[in-house]
Amino acid sequence: MKGFAKWLIQLGVALVSIWLISGVPLLISGFQEGEFLWKEYIDKLKQLVESLFPIQDFAVEHYVGGWTIKQIPLFPNLAEYIEYSLQLLFLALAAAVFFALLGTFFTMLLKERARQRVKMMFYFLESIPDILIILLAQLIVVIIYKQTGVLISSIAVIGDERIYWLPVLCLMILPMIQLYRLSMLTFEAEERQLYVELAKALGFAKVFILFAHIFRNAIISVFFQSKKTMWFMLSNLFILELMFNIPGIMYFMSQNMSGALFLITVLSFFLPVFLLYSLGEWAFMRRLKRGGAAL
């Protein structure tokens, strides 16, 4: 129960901080003029909360053609954008985790010297900026189209169509490399444990030990360390939506910057991811306390 209360406080503080930050641009504009707009800031925050309730009627302003303002309601329009963004994010996450673990599994079966080389290569691959990866992916699609006339995927979204596999591919590459490196490090540390030697001495095959023993223990460590990858992925998603013209919530926000929309955007990612990680931590912790595995 104590853990739950702590979790609630964590959530509450995070929500309040996001709310407070959504008004800060006003303070910064004031600061540039050399005045402190505290009163306006507090008014703005109040107004934000009032506009949020009731949530069914919540709408944000959308500038059409620069001058006319259209009200876009949260349901169903914004919810659709959010849904698309979250779909991309979680598809890419699942793909990244899957391929990272698959890669780790196969590298672990290699000889040590080869492993070292693979790790070094991935260290440098990891530092390629996301913008370059997206640019190159789009360029390759364009070149293939020019050479063969086959459009393997559209590189920009027009209207309301939804493209999936190319954005997901671009979004998953860097997190996959990061997760791969992380899981290689933990798998190799786990490989040194005594129980592995025992299993080896008992004559189990390497593949079996790797899958049945090491994998189950190392995965917990990988989960706890993957937070930073998640963080990084969220920023990547933003850039991805911009560069592919994807009608997701982040793209929409970049076109119509406002405090209320900022709040909605941040919350639409914060809540699911926070929930996911809290659940995961809770489940793994419970397993640990039962004495399931050594962390």
Place this chain on the structure above:
Amino acid sequence: MKSVWKQPLFLLGFGVIVFFLLGSFVFEWIFGNEPRQTFFITENGRAVEGPPISPSWLHPLGTDQFGYDMLSKIMLGAKYTILAAMAVAALRMFIAVPLGFALGTYLQRHRSWINGLIDPIHYVPMTIFAVILLKPVLWMPPEGFSTGLIERVIIQVVIMALITVPIVAALIGNEANLLYHQEYILAARTLGASRRRIIVRHLFPQMREKMFVLYGQQIVETLIVFAHLGLLELFLGGTEVDYDPMFADPPKSIAYEWAGLFGNSFRYLQGAPWLPLGPAISFALIILAIAAMIEGYTRASNGQVELPKRKKLAFVSDETIEWNHQQLKEKMTLLQLKEEQKVKS
């Protein structure tokens, strides 16, 4: 510790950065701060290509849509981008290091809940934070900027530095707290050393190397955020916007810094791919150079991983484990729980 100047990786990275930085100043000194402009290329007295001109010997990276040479632009802009990223990272470290040490020593009782509060930051996209906070500073309002260029740069550097201070401080705090429970610190405390003395004499020298690595990583993160902001047309030092309703020029970056070069040109990918690729590859080069420097530096401070010639041993050798451990530490996203258990036992 071996000399870092004997590490090929470190030297390589250092060379690339020095090339861009010094090159940028020298270039401006020789050619002035206006890039070369070519309106069209003629062959046998006939114009064969107008801007944007594709890469050739005359223009190794091509020219932009107004005929300005991309290579000159990239060289002229290098100093702003690199120095600004270094400044942001330095300021961030400058604020986060004292906070982190305080968190790891004076506030160690409260560390658990402070960490709990900092943790949710990991679920918020950082670029969005940077965008919403920097938009009022960098986007020119219709009546023109109320601040000067220097002022804007300073405000931008400060805001970007502050955004991730909590996370960096928490990392340093956890690491400092780990060291704080080592035996030799315990001995020092028993002998009556104050916390301040322990920080200055023991913790700081112990963590100096890690902080260099962290500094390098902060520069990389800052460069990436610059590129992201560039896509949103928020350029270093502000964006000049033409509010003419009919023939508005595209938003302009004030100097030729790379975020602006990239942000203005990525829509030309299909027609003139050299326009966005030039700045994007430059970003990648600098980031790779820093990664190489970090790796060279860690190798120099830990001794290189020399794999034993004998093959039949355990699965992996001790040296590999040592290297892995160092890499994990470098990430500094240490498992709190694991470390706390270690401390208790």
